[in-house]
Amino acid sequence: MAKPLRVALAGLGTVGAGVVKLLDENRELIERRAGRAIEVTAVSARDRGRDRGIDVARFAWEDKPGALVVRNDVDCVAELVGGSDGPALALARETLAAGKSFVTANKAMIAHHGLELAEAAEKAGTALKYEAAVAGGIPVIKGLREGAAANAITRVYGILNGTCNYILTEMEAKGGDFADVLAEAQALGYAEADPTFDIDGVDAAHKLAILASLAFGTALDFDNVTVSGIREVIAEDIAEARALGFKVRLVGIAEADDDGLFQRVHPCLVPRKHPLAHVLGSLNAVVAEGNFVGRLFFEGAGAGEGPTASAVVADLIDVARGEYGPAFAMPFARLAKAGPVDAGGRRSRAYLRFAVHDRPGVLAEITAAMRDANVSIESMIQRGGANPSEDSDDVVNLIIVTHEGPERCVADALERLRGAQSLAGAPMWMHILDL
Amino acid sequence: MAKPLRVALAGLGTVGAGVVKLLDENRELIERRAGRAIEVTAVSARDRGRDRGIDVARFAWEDKPGALVVRNDVDCVAELVGGSDGPALALARETLAAGKSFVTANKAMIAHHGLELAEAAEKAGTALKYEAAVAGGIPVIKGLREGAAANAITRVYGILNGTCNYILTEMEAKGGDFADVLAEAQALGYAEADPTFDIDGVDAAHKLAILASLAFGTALDFDNVTVSGIREVIAEDIAEARALGFKVRLVGIAEADDDGLFQRVHPCLVPRKHPLAHVLGSLNAVVAEGNFVGRLFFEGAGAGEGPTASAVVADLIDVARGEYGPAFAMPFARLAKAGPVDAGGRRSRAYLRFAVHDRPGVLAEITAAMRDANVSIESMIQRGGANPSEDSDDVVNLIIVTHEGPERCVADALERLRGAQSLAGAPMWMHILDL
Numbered sequence: 099m100a101k102p103l104r105v106a107l108a109g110l111g112t113v114g115a116g117v118v119k120l121l122d123e124n125r126e127l128i129e130r131r132a133g134r135a136i137e138v139t140a141v142s143a144r145d146r147g148r149d150r151g152i153d154v155a156r157f158a159w160e161d162k163p164g165a166l167v168v169r170n171d172v173d174c175v176a177e178l179v180g181g182s183d184g185p186a187l188a189l190a191r192e193t194l195a196a197g198k199s200f201v202t203a204n205k206a207m208i209a210h211h212g213l214e215l216a217e218a219a220e221k222a223g224t225a226l227k228y229e230a231a232v233a234g235g236i237p238v239i240k241g242l243r244e245g246a247a248a249n250a251i252t253r254v255y256g257i258l259n260g261t262c263n264y265i266l267t268e269m270e271a272k273g274g275d276f277a278d279v280l281a282e283a284q285a286l287g288y289a290e291a292d293p294t295f296d297i298d299g300v301d302a303a304h305k306l307a308i309l310a311s312l313a314f315g316t317a318l319d320f321d322n323v324t325v326s327g328i329r330e331v332i333a334e335d336i337a338e339a340r341a342l343g344f345k346v347r348l349v350g351i352a353e354a355d356d357d358g359l360f361q362r363v364h365p366c367l368v369p370r371k372h373p374l375a376h377v378l379g380s381l382n383a384v385v386a387e388g389n390f391v392g393r394l395f396f397e398g399a400g401a402g403e404g405p406t407a408s409a410v411v412a413d414l415i416d417v418a419r420g421e422y423g424p425a426f427a428m429p430f431a432r433l434a435k436a437g438p439v440d441a442g443g444r445r446s447r448a449y450l451r452f453a454v455h456d457r458p459g460v461l462a463e464i465t466a467a468m469r470d471a472n473v474s475i476e477s478m479i480q481r482g483g484a485n486p487s488e489d490s491d492d493v494v495n496l497i498i499v500t501h502e503g504p505e506r507c508v509a510d511a512l513e514r515l516r517g518a519q520s521l522a523g524a525p526m527w528m529h530i531l532d533l
Numbered sequence: 534m535a536k537p538l539r540v541a542l543a544g545l546g547t548v549g550a551g552v553v554k555l556l557d558e559n560r561e562l563i564e565r566r567a568g569r570a571i572e573v574t575a576v577s578a579r580d581r582g583r584d585r586g587i588d589v590a591r592f593a594w595e596d597k598p599g600a601l602v603v604r605n606d607v608d609c610v611a612e613l614v615g616g617s618d619g620p621a622l623a624l625a626r627e628t629l630a631a632g633k634s635f636v637t638a639n640k641a642m643i644a645h646h647g648l649e650l651a652e653a654a655e656k657a658g659t660a661l662k663y664e665a666a667v668a669g670g671i672p673v674i675k676g677l678r679e680g681a682a683a684n685a686i687t688r689v690y691g692i693l694n695g696t697c698n699y700i701l702t703e704m705e706a707k708g709g710d711f712a713d714v715l716a717e718a719q720a721l722g723y724a725e726a727d728p729t730f731d732i733d734g735v736d737a738a739h740k741l742a743i744l745a746s747l748a749f750g751t752a753l754d755f756d757n758v759t760v761s762g763i764r765e766v767i768a769e770d771i772a773e774a775r776a777l778g779f780k781v782r783l784v785g786i787a788e789a790d791d792d793g794l795f796q797r798v799h800p801c802l803v804p805r806k807h808p809l810a811h812v813l814g815s816l817n818a819v820v821a822e823g824n825f826v827g828r829l830f831f832e833g834a835g836a837g838e839g840p841t842a843s844a845v846v847a848d849l850i851d852v853a854r855g856e857y858g859p860a861f862a863m864p865f866a867r868l869a870k871a872g873p874v875d876a877g878g879r880r881s882r883a884y885l886r887f888a889v890h891d892r893p894g895v896l897a898e899i900t901a902a903m904r905d906a907n908v909s910i911e912s913m914i915q916r917g918g919a920n921p922s923e924d925s926d927d928v929v930n931l932i933i934v935t936h937e938g939p940e941r942c943v944a945d946a947l948e949r950l951r952g953a954q955s956l957a958g959a960p961m962w963m964h965i966l967d968l
Contacts, residue, residue, distance in 0.1 A: 243670025
C-alpha cells in the first residue's frame with residue numbers, strides 16, 4: 099500500500115467540517131478506492147475554539163493558512179475559505195508555487211483567476227482541482243473535462259444556483275411573491291442573510307464562465323457574462339408561464355462558434371417537456387450538447403455540506419490516484435481566445451411583461467412600437483381591468499410572447515417604449531429556452 | 534508535444550465506423566485535450582471491401598484481430614466486435630497480456646469476464662476501459678468510479694436499455710400494444726431483428742452488474758441478477774399506471790448492505806415526480822445515491838453510432854492522458870465478495886394484474902388469497918364486464934395495488950392462486966418504485 103496522501107484544510111466552515119466528517123465516515127472505502135489513505139494532517143481556520151461537531155484537536159493547527167503550505171507533512175492543500183481574492187488566492191499561489199496539489203470549492207476565485215492558477219499548476223507539474231466549485235456534488239467538471247472530452251461541445255447550460263431554483267419553484271408551488279419566498283428561504287437556511295450574489299445571478303455567472311472554458315476550450319472570460327437575476331420575477335410571470343406551458347428558471351447558457359463566445363445568466367421560460375423544467379427545489383442541473391454524444395443531462399445537489407464535501411474529496415481521490423492533468427482539460431497555452439458575440443443577432447422568442455395603466459390607447463402604443471421594431475407577436479394576454487377610463491390609476495400586466503426573431507428587434511421595441519406614458523414601470527423581458 | 538497514441542480498431546460496424554468518423558472530425562480538438570494525437574494505425578474486420586462510409590485504405594489491415602496486438606505500431610486496442618466470449622475475449626486477454634491498453638464497448642464480456650480482465654490489466658500495469666459498455670454516451674462509469682468515489686453508494690438504478698424505453702414510451706404515447714410497437718421499432722431500426730437480449734432484460738442486466746460492482750466495491754456477480762423483461766406489459770397496464778400517477782419503465786436496480794447484494798431488472802411503476810418518469814424514447818438514465826452527495830442523476834443517449842463512439846474515444850483520451858487506474862475503481866483483490874440477498878424480505882408496493890373470467894366469486898377468490906398471504910390491498914380496479922354470468926367467457930383485467938409489505942407475501946398470494954379457476958392467465962406483477 100502506497101503512503102497516505104496528506105491533506106491540509108484551510109477553512110473549517112460547513113464545507114471544511116463536512117470534508118472531515120466524510121473522510122472519517124468513509125475512510126476504509128476511500129482507501130480501497132484511492133489505493134492509499136487520505137489523511138488530514140493540518141488545519142487552519144479563524145476560531146480554534148469553535149464547536150464544529152468534529153474533533154480538530156488531532157490535527158496540527160495553524161493560525162495562518164499560508165503556514166500549511168510549508169509544512170513537510172502536507173502534500174495537498176484544500177482551500178475552503180472562499181472569496182475571489184485575499185487569503186484564498188494567496189494560498190492558491192503559494193501552494194502551487196511550492197509544487198503541492200491544490201483543491202478548491204471556490205468558484206469566484208476560479209472564475210477570476212483560474213487561468214493564472216492553471217498555468218502555475220502546469221509549470222509546477224501539480225494538480226489544480228475544483229469540482230466543488232460548480233454544481234456542488236454533481237461531477238460536471240469531470241463530465242466535461244473527461245466524460246464528454248471526445249466532443250466538440252456546441253452549447254452548455256443549466257440551473258447553476260440552488261437558492262434561485264428553490265425560490266422559483268417555491269413561488270411556482272405556492273403562488274407566493276419573490277420577497278415573501280426569499281424571506282422564508284432565509285429563515286430555512288436555503289438563502290444567505292445577504293443573498294445578493296445568488297439572486298442577482300453572479301454566483302451562477304461564476305460557474306457558467308468555468309463551464310464554458312472547459313466545454314469550448316476557450317480561456318476563462320467571466321467579464322463577458324451578461325447577468326440578470328430573479329428579483330424582478332413576480333408571481334404573475336410564473337402563473338402566465340405555466341398557462342403557456344413553461345416553467346420559469348434561472349438559466350446560465352454559453353455557446354461558442356466562429357463569431358465568438360456567448361455567455362448569459364438570465365431568468366427564462368423553459369418548456370415543460372425540457373428536463374430543466376423538472377429540476378425542483380435547491381437542485382442544480384447541467385446540460386451539455388456534443389457533436390457526437392448529443393444531449394447529456396446531469397442533476398443533483400448543488401450545494402450543502404455533504405454534496406460539496408463529496409466533490410472536494412472526489413478531487414482528493416483523483417490526486418491520490420495520480421489521475422489528473424491540465425485544469426481546463428488542455429494545456430493553458432492551447433486555450434483559445436474568443437471574443438464576446440453581439441447577442442442582438444440571436445434569434446429567440448421573448449416573454450415580455452408590461453405594467454400598464456388601464457386606459458384606452460395603451461395597447462395601440464405598445465403594439466405600434468413592436469411593429470416599428472419588426473417584432474412579431476405570437477400571443478398577448480391582458481387579464482382584469484374591467485372598467486378602463488381616461489383617469490384610471492389601475493395598473494395591469496400585459497403579457498406578450500413574440501415569434502422567434504432577432505433579440506435586437508425586441509431591444510429596439512423596448513427602447514422605443516422607454517418613458518412611454520402607457521407604462522407604469524420598466525418592462526420585464528425573459529427569453530424562451532426553445533432547446 | 535508527446536508522441537501520438539496509436540490505436541488499433543477491432544470491428545468496423547456501426548460503432549467502429551463512428552470512432553473513425555469522430556477521430557477525423559474532432560481531430561484537432563482531441564489533440565489539444567489529450568495533449569497528444571490519437572491515431573488509428575490498424576484495423577481488423579470481417580469484410581475488407583464493405584462500404585462503411587469511411588476511408589479504411591489508410592489503415593493497415595489485419596484479417597485476424599489477434600494480429601493487431603503484436604503490431605509494433607499499436608499501443609492500444611479498441612474492441613468493437615461484441616460477444617461475451619469468442620474472438621472478443623481472446624483479443625482482450627492477448628492485448629492485456631502484451632501490456633497494451635484495452636478499450637471496449639462490450640457489456641456482455643465485461644459482465645461475464647470483467648474481473649479476470651481487471652486482474653490481467655492490473656498485473657500488466659495497463660488500462661482496461663469500458664465507458665461505452667454502460668449507458669452509451671453517458672459518462673456513468675466515470676461518474677461512479679471517480680465522480681462519486683468519495684461516497685458509500687447505497688443504491689444504483691436506472692433505465693439501461695434504450696430499446697425497451699422506446700417501446701414503453703411509444704406504448705404510452707400511442708396506446709399501442711407491445712407486439713405492434715416492437716414491430717414498428719424494428720422497422721425504424723430502434724430494435725434489433727432479434728430483440729431478445731433487449732426486451733427480455735438481459736442487456737440491462739449486463740449493465741446493472743457492472744454498475745453494481747463499481748458502485749459498491751463488490752466483485753461482479755452477473756449470475757445473481759434477477760431478470761424479467763417487458764414482453765408481458767400490455768397497453769392496459771400503461772393506461773392504469775397513468776391513471777394511478779405512474780409511468781411504466783424497465784428499471785435495473787442494485788442495492789448493497791450487510792446482508793449482501795440485491796440486483797434486479799424488472800418493469801416497474803415509476804411515480805410521475807421521479808426523474809426516471811421523464812426519460813423518453815431511447816434515452817438512458819442512471820441514478821446513484823451516495824451517503825454524502827445524495828441523489829445523482831445522469832441522462833443521455835444510451836446507444837447509437839455517435840454516443841457510443843463518444844464514450845470509446847473518451848476512454849482513449851484517458852489512456853492518452855495517462856489518467857486511468859484500476860478498472861473497477863479499486864484493485865481487484867480489494868473487491869468484496871457479496872452473496873445475493875433474499876428478495877422476499879424487501880418491502881414494496883406491488884402492482885398486480887389478473888386476467889379473470891367475468892363471473893361471480895372471482896373477486897372473493899382473489900381477495901381471500903391476498904388476505905391469507907397477509908397482503909393488504911391499497912386499491913383495486915376492474916373496468917368493463919357489464920353483464921357477468923356463470924357461463925360468461927369474457928375475460929377482464931383486475932388491477933390491484935397493494936400497500937407496502939414484504940415481497941414474499943405477494944409471492945405467497947400468487948402461489949395460492951396458481952391454477953385458480955378465476956384466472957384466465959398468469960398474473961402480471963410489477964414493483965412500484967417508491968424512491
